[in-house]
Amino acid sequence: MKMMTESNTPQWERLHKALAIEARAGYSDIVGKQYRFSEFLCLTFGTVPPEATPQQKQRWRDLAVEFANYEKKAKLERQQLVVKASRLLKDVQEGKPDPTPETKPLQTKTPIPQGNPNLNLDQSLEDIPDIGRTRSRSLSRLGLKTVRDVLFYYPREHIDYARQVNISDLEAGETVTVVGSVRSCNCFTSPKNPKLSIFQLVIKDRTGEVKLSRFFAGTRFTNRGWQEKQKKLYPRGAIVAASGLVKKNKYGITLDNPEIEILDSQGAEIESLNIGRVLPVYPLTEGVSADVVRKAVLKVLPAADTLKDPLPSTLRKQYGFLPLPEAIKNLHFPPDHETLSHARRRLIFDEFFFLQLGFLSRRQQQRETQKSALLDPTGKLIDQFKQVLPFSLTNAQQRVVSDILQDLNSETPMNRLVQGDVGSGKTVVAVFAILAAIQSGYQAALMAPTEVLAEQHYRKLVGWFNLLHLPVELLTGSTKTAKRREIHQQLETGELPLLVGTHALIQDTVNFQQLGLVVIDEQHRFGVQQRARLLDKGHSPHVLSMTATPIPRTLALTLHGDLDVSQIDELPPGRQEIQTTALSGRERRQAYDLIRREIAQGRQAYVVLPLVEESDKLDVRSAVEEQKKLQETVFPEFKVGLLHGRMTSQEKDEALTAFRDNETQVIVSTTVIEVGVDVPNATVMLIENAERFGLSQLHQLRGRVGRGEYKSYCILMSGSKTDTAKQRLGVLEQSRDGFFISEMDMQFRGPGEVLGKRQSGLPDFALASLVEDQEVLVLAREAAEKLVLVDRNLEDYPLLKAELERRYLKLMGSTILA
Structure with missing residues (x-):
């Protein structure tokens, strides 16, 4: 890690990245190139950013002291400190003001x-x-x-009306309560709308006055008698409390649609449910x-x-949680914001805790009831494969291979997810598992979500398996009938040890003689039932899932809490650095000039667009129209190809083959090339309308270049001028760490958008947020692990066991249990 060099402008992304990496490393005080994590943070927070508010500057200095003692802190304290630092960074970046000093609390x-x-x-x-x-x-x-x-x-949510301010201190955007005396009151029918009645109240305190307005639609409110009655309710000099959101309009500061109550006297108790308190807002x-x-x-x-608290008292005391009855009451009607915070924390912990406890209990049950084949991790095939590999495995690959082979050497079914960044070498890791199955007398299946990706795996595996004199076949929707029959027959006789394919693998006609291992690539793209159908073709086969789309740890815990997760967090040596640049439409010529220079040197380029055809709703170029424009007017001297999801399998194959063979120098494509396309000669990735993609998806697309020996480039063309769009694309410009990028993607877009709405698989939390409450999720996972370790069947905790059955089923439904 390098220390910040600019004293007046903090390098926010590097700080966020350092905090994310430390969290992923289990708060172990990781060692960087120049500093330990704690040293880097101590030095960084020793330089106060000028744009910070006075209170933020003090918090900043306090963090420098705390990180100086990081090494002495317990793991829980380290977690809390990292979260505190993340929040402060966000506050300073967003320019959040210090809270206004409060006056005497309201008597409610x-x-x-x-x-x-x-x-x-x-x-x-x-x-x-x-x-x-x-x-x-x-x-x-x-x-x-x-x-x-x-x-x-x-x-x-809650609206905090508990803070009383003077009228002169009203700031737009705040929710507050003001108390003052009535100066004037009026109620009349709108001159522009005979069905609208307008109520206006001017109140004053020792610092100023404010006009409040409320609007009543309907003929019954325009009745003169009703209007006169409203005016009599608020006589001149009466003391009133008014709560609402402060807004600024052309007439000055006011409260938007305020709640108003007449008080007996200055300082009297407020009896209203809505005024002067932290107000609950229900769906x-x-x-x-x-x-x-x-x-x-x-x-x-x-x-x-009368609620019985299912959490053991020792656990409550350890984490400082409120008892359940107290938390429930103070979530609904808290006396102040601090009490609400404690109540929320307890109930958010419950949501996470029972989910994690359900995951761990389910995994324990599977281990006790299901038996898989014992696969040999040290046989002849694995030794031969190590000898024919033209490269050495990275330390990360060796670590993950060791995890997998250890799993396979057990009758307990392996259920492991391997997360690896673009180009980290997940496929070669999977081959070790496949060979362990084959040398133990079993068959293996590798299922990928698209034909492009399945073909890519097949090509790679054929190259390796030919050296080992092992057959491997490909089965997709495009496989000819005669070939399909041949594959089916070889599977049933056991002649075929490995089959690679798409959803075609789960068809009823596909029967394995002895399926011992299932490898599922980009497993999040398959539904629960699709994965289950493939597993049903063997007797409790071992399962290895892979994904090239790293997701934040909190998402992994929430989606895959019953899986063992391994991460390949190291790229093989020799991978080329990809220079990433965000450009506006006015700078398009620079991108085209770069493509021309690269093609002149024998290289190739991708141009990626989000849609296939023109859309009236979205101002986005289609791949079809773009290919025609580039071929006819921009690059007439080159061959420009086309690839998109609506083409037939044969058309896709022809387009990809022409690009691989450099018959086409530029290929215009949709995100169908996001994974699985490997053309080492391609050095430029131009992404149109980059602001419409998620960060993780942009990172995946960028991974299509930099795969050979040549310097590569990624150009992010954006039509958006918003600060958020610039910040998002700035993350790509400054980082190649897929795990960090996924963390930032979730911060910007939320977990549902990151995973995709169609098949996110996220549980439906009532309170918890995977973005805001990551620290509590980690605590809940640790607490669940400790509890299962002590009492895996929860026999000593009947209340906990009963609540687990109720909550876990309700929370996850068919998402996990189908």
């Missing part, structure tokens, strides 16, 4: 009634006074039918108002005291 009457012996958790809402049949029908539209349902119906549906939900919650909240 506690809304939670104390005790109600007549309530029980399974009681129907219809039977509760003040809710009754009508309101319970409304609440049932939200899935709320019992007292327990309401208690666990968490607010989606609603048409016909169910916020007040109906809030009042129902208040009515049943005393029943929270």
Whole structure:
């Protein structure tokens, strides 16, 4: 690690990267090129950025001291310190102001009634006074039918009206409460809309005054009698409290659609549910108002005291968590923001903890009930393969191979995911597992999501297997009928030890004699049932999953918590550096000139676009139109090819073969070339409308170049001028670490977008966020691991076991258990 050199502008990306790498390394104080992690952070935080606020500068200096003592800290303390540093970086980057000093806290009457012996958790809402049949029908539209349902119906957010400020200190964008005396009040029908009534109230305190407005649509509000009644409610000199979001319009500062309550006197208690407190905001549906939900919650909240806490008291004390009843009550109606924070942390931990406990219990059950073939990790084929390999494995590859072979030398089914960056050498690692199966008398299958990727694997494997005198075949939707029959027959007789293919492998007609190993590439692109159908073709075969799309650790824990995960976090030597540059449309000529220079030296180029055909909704060039334009007007002296997902398999093969053989110098493509295309002679990747792609996908596309001996380039063409787009593309310009890029991608877009909406597989958390609550997820995983280690069947924790069955099934549904 190098220390920051510019004293006045922090190199944010390098700092974020250092923090992400340290988290991935298990907070081990990793050693960089020049400094240990703790030394680098200590030196970095020793230089205060000028744009930081006074409070942020003090926090910055405090972190320098804390990182100086990093080596002495326990692992949990290190985790918390890394999270604290990440948050401060984000605050300074986003220019968040220091919180305004608060005035004396508001006196709000506690809304939670104390005790109600007549309530029980399974009681129907219809039977509760003040809710009754009508309101319970409304609440049932939200899935709320019992007292327990309401208690666990968490607010989606909170509005903090608990902070009272002087009128002169109102700042746009804040949610606050002001208290003042009425200077004037008016209520009248809008001169522009006869069905709209406008209520205006001017209040003042010792520092200034503010005009508040509320709007009422409907003819009943334009009634003169109703309007006069409103004015009488707020006589001149009356003391009122008003809460709302501060907005600035052409008339000055105001509160947007404020909640208003008349007080008995200055400093009197506020009785309203909505004013002067941290207000819960619940998910609603048409016909169910916020007040109906809030009042129902208040009515049943005393029943929270009857909840039995499933978390062992030792675990609660270890992590400093609130008891469950207290956390539930303070999540719904907290007295202040700090109490809310403690309540949220406890309940977020519960969501993560029971998910991780479910994963680990499920894996333990599989290990106890399923038996797989014992595969020989030290046989003749593996020795021969090591001898014919023209290169040495990296340390990371050797580590992962060791993990895999150790798994295979057990009757417990292997279920391992190998994450590796673009070009890290995952396929060669998989070959060791395949050869272990073959030399033990079993067959292996490798399934890839696309024909392009399956073919790429097949080509590579044929080259290696020919040297070992082993047959390997390819089965896809394009395989001819006669060849397909031949493959089926050889599989059933056991003559064919390895079959590579696409979804064609899971067809009913494909039967293995003795399938011992399944390798699934880009496994996240297959559904649960598709993967299961392939596994059913053997008797509890070992499973090795691979992905060239690194995902953040928190996503891996959430999606693959029941898998063992290995990471190939080291690129083989000789991989060329890829120079990445973001350009605007006005700089397009530079990109075309670069392509011409490279082709003049015998190289080739990719041009990638997001769509196949023109779209009225998206201002994006289509691959078809772009290929025609480039061929006819930009590069008429070169041959420009075309590749996209709607072409037939034969057309794709012809296009790729022509590009591999350098018959076409430029290929215009959609993201079909994201993985699986290996043309070492290609040195330029030009990505149009780069702002429309995720960072991880851009990184995958970039990985199509830099695969040979020549210097390579990636050009990110962007039509967006937003700061966010520039920041996102800046990450690609400055980093080649796929794991770091995936972390940043999740920060920018969220986990659902990173994984893809079609098949994200994410559980439906009520409170937890994989972006904001990563630290709590790590704690939950550690706590679950410790508990399973001590009592794997949870026999000593019956409450915990019962809650696990309820929560895990509800949280994951068919995503994991199908």
